[in-house]
Structures are given as C-alpha cells and as structure tokens.
Amino acid sequence: MSNPIIVFDLDGTLVDTAPDLIATLNLVLTLENIPPVPFEKARAMIGGGVRPLIEEALIEQQRHLGEAAVDALFEQYVRHYQEHIADHSRPYPGCEDVLEVLGAQGFTLAVCTNKYESLSVRLLDALDMKAHFAAICGQDTFPMKKPDPEMLIRTIQHAGGDISRAVMVGDSDTDVRTARAAGIPIIGVDFGYTDIPMAKLSPDRLVSHFEQLPALVMELVPATSSVN
Numbered sequence: 279m280s281n282p283i284i285v286f287d288l289d290g291t292l293v294d295t296a297p298d299l300i301a302t303l304n305l306v307l308t309l310e311n312i313p314p315v316p317f318e319k320a321r322a323m324i325g326g327g328v329r330p331l332i333e334e335a336l337i338e339q340q341r342h343l344g345e346a347a348v349d350a351l352f353e354q355y356v357r358h359y360q361e362h363i364a365d366h367s368r369p370y371p372g373c374e375d376v377l378e379v380l381g382a383q384g385f386t387l388a389v390c391t392n393k394y395e396s397l398s399v400r401l402l403d404a405l406d407m408k409a410h411f412a413a414i415c416g417q418d419t420f421p422m423k424k425p426d427p428e429m430l431i432r433t434i435q436h437a438g439g440d441i442s443r444a445v446m447v448g449d450s451d452t453d454v455r456t457a458r459a460a461g462i463p464i465i466g467v468d469f470g471y472t473d474i475p476m477a478k479l480s481p482d483r484l485v486s487h488f489e490q491l492p493a494l495v496m497e498l499v500p501a502t503s504s505v506n
C-alpha cells in the first residue's frame with residue numbers, strides 16, 4: 279500500500295509570496311502608467327495564477343486593455359517575477375520543520391498550485407524546500423487547473439499516492455472546492471490569501487500555525503493504516 283499523502287497549495291499556504299507577487303504586479307502596472315493596487319486589495323486577488331491577478335488588477339483600476347496589451351503585461355510580469363521570486367517570499371513560520379516531521383512520519387508530500395510549474399519549482403528551489411516534495415504540479419502541468427478536482431487527483435497519482443489516503447492543505451475557496459469535488463478532506467490555513475475568511479469556508483480542520491498540522495492530519499489520514 280502506498281504512503282498516505284498530503285497535498286499542499288503553495289501561495290498563501292506554504293510560502294508567503296505576496297510581497298514579491300504584488301511588487302511585480304505594481305511594477306508592471308506603473309510601467310503602463312496604471313496606478314498601483316494597494317497591498318491588502320492585491321493580496322486578496324492572489325490564487326488564480328498570474329493572468330487572473332493582472333486581469334483583476336486592471337478591473338480594480340478600471341482599465342480596459344486589449345488582449346495583446348494584457349499579453350505584454352503578462353510577459354513583463356513573468357520576466358521580472360522569475361528574477362525576484364524569492365526576494366521577500368518566505369515559508370510561513372514552522373513550515374519547514376513540520377514538512378520535515380511529516381516526511382519522517384512516512385507521509386508523501388506534494389504541491390498542487392495554480393502558479394506555473396516552472397515558477398513553483400524555481401521558488402521552492404530558491405527557498406531550499408524542493409526536496410520535500412514527490413511532485414510539484416502547477417496550472418500548466420496538466421490540461422486543467424484548480425478548482426477542477428482532476429488536477430488534484432492527477433497530482434496525487436503523479437506523486438505515487440492514493441486518493442483514498444490523501445488530505446489537502448490550502449488557503450482559499452478554490453482549494454476547498456477542489457478538495458471537496460475530489461472527495462478528499464481539506465485542512466484550511468487562516469493566514470493565506472482569501473477575501474472570504476477560511477473559517478467561513480468550513481474546511482474539515484482549520485489551522486493558524488504549522489505546528490498544529492501534524493495532529494490534525496493524523497485525525498484525517500493516519501500515517502499507518504489500521505487495515506491489514
């Protein structure tokens with residue numbers, strides 16, 4: 279039987295990436311003479327990947343750009359962001375220690391994010407976190423992205439896990455919907471990026487700090503199966 283698996287969202291769950299994501303957003307907007315989006319507003323727009331972030335920012339600033347202009351912003355965004363991906367982004371407190379503990383307890387760990395796969399790998403590599411994960415899957419890894427449950431199911435398969443012994447950890451409505459649709463329990467973190475408070479999204483368990491995670495994971499997906 280395969281090891282139980284924990285699938286993590288990335289932005290707002292494992293790593294506090296908002297400072298670099300928003301600095302890049304506001305840099306590319308400013309280059310187009312569009313006013314920057316206030317930090318707190320932009321923070322709640324994170325979760326769908328780069329393009330939705332740019333599109334939401336343009337709506338917020340009431341700018342209607344054609345597709346080619348949005349494409350150009352997108353390209354500028356990715357070019358700058360990949361060079362500044364870990365300037366200020368850091369794992370949440372306790373995250374690295376807990377990943378170590380969970381790995382030692384026999385859990386397979388994976389990442390299922392709406393960030394692009396190459397940016398996700400680059401970020402986790404820059405923060406020296408890549409080795410924890412059996413799979414790092416982004417919005418372009420498969421033909422579908424979250425909240426399509428198939429993305430989560432394929433991430434689990436890719437990591438060699440089993441969906442009947444899996445739990446997801448995420449920060450947003452998208453993560454809760456994805457896990458529910460896949461029939462997988464969801465642990466919500468309350469420190470990430472969401473305009474709806476995580477407690478209101480009724481996850482199976484709610485955590486405010488990584489150190490609470492191992493005990494709650496064990497309630498949902500025990501490390502060793504009692505079934506022979």
Ligand SMILES: O=C(O)COP(=O)(O)O
Binds near residue numbers: 288289326327390392
């Ligand atoms: O980068 C984003 O906007 C989304 O990333 P997440 O799925 O890891 O939250």
Ligand SMILES: [Mg+2]
Binds near residue numbers: 288289291448
């Ligand atoms: Mg997230």
